[in-house]
Amino acid sequence: MDKAKIPVAQRAALALLLDDHREVKKLFGEFEKSKDDAAKFSISEKTCQMLSVHAQIEEEIFYPALRGVSDKIDDMLNEAAVEHQVAKDLIAKLEAVDEGDAMLEAEYKVLTEYVGHHVEEEETELFVQVIKAGIDLKDVAEQLKERKSELLMAEA
Numbered sequence: 001m002d003k004a005k006i007p008v009a010q011r012a013a014l015a016l017l018l019d020d021h022r023e024v025k026k027l028f029g030e031f032e033k034s035k036d037d038a039a040k041f042s043i044s045e046k047t048c049q050m051l052s053v054h055a056q057i058e059e060e061i062f063y064p065a066l067r068g069v070s071d072k073i074d075d076m077l078n079e080a081a082v083e084h085q086v087a088k089d090l091i092a093k094l095e096a097v098d099e100g101d102a103m104l105e106a107e108y109k110v111l112t113e114y115v116g117h118h119v120e121e122e123e124t125e126l127f128v129q130v131i132k133a134g135i136d137l138k139d140v141a142e143q144l145k146e147r148k149s150e151l152l153m154a155e156a
């Protein structure tokens with residue numbers, strides 16, 4: 001999704017979420033390329049932290065702001081809620097794996113595939129509907145930004 005083409009009312013909010021998606025995908029790529037256990041473990045930890053914060057700001061601020069706009073969007077939000085729950089279960093399992101454990105690779109791979117699918121749906125379906133509906137997300141963008149830095153600081 002091209003950020004420059006997003007209408008101003010939705011741009012800042014969607015751009016923040018798109019940037020999160022890009023950053024997570026970058027970590028997926030780094031994990032795949034890294035050879036040693038320590039690097040894989042630290043990338044995995046970072047991925048879990050980033051995904052948890054991203055899911056939380058979507059659940060607390062983004063998704064509620066879209067509720068009730070249309071049946072189509074509500075259906076997508078219901079599906080997203082289920083997908084977030086599955087992702088959180090996968091994150092919890094991954095976080096329980098120790099450095100050097102042979103299962104790290106497998107747990108990480110399944111998480112990347114699952115999250116990749118969810119992110120794709122958000123960008124190609126949900127975000128598209130949000131733009132179509134013309135929802136004003138300017139305040140939401142500020143709230144997302146504030147909450148994100150608050151959560152990142154708490155995790156650091």
Ligand SMILES: [Fe+2]
Pocket residue numbers: 055058080084118122
């Ligand atoms: Fe999501």
Ligand SMILES: [Fe+2]
Pocket residue numbers: 017021054058119122
């Ligand atoms: Fe997302």
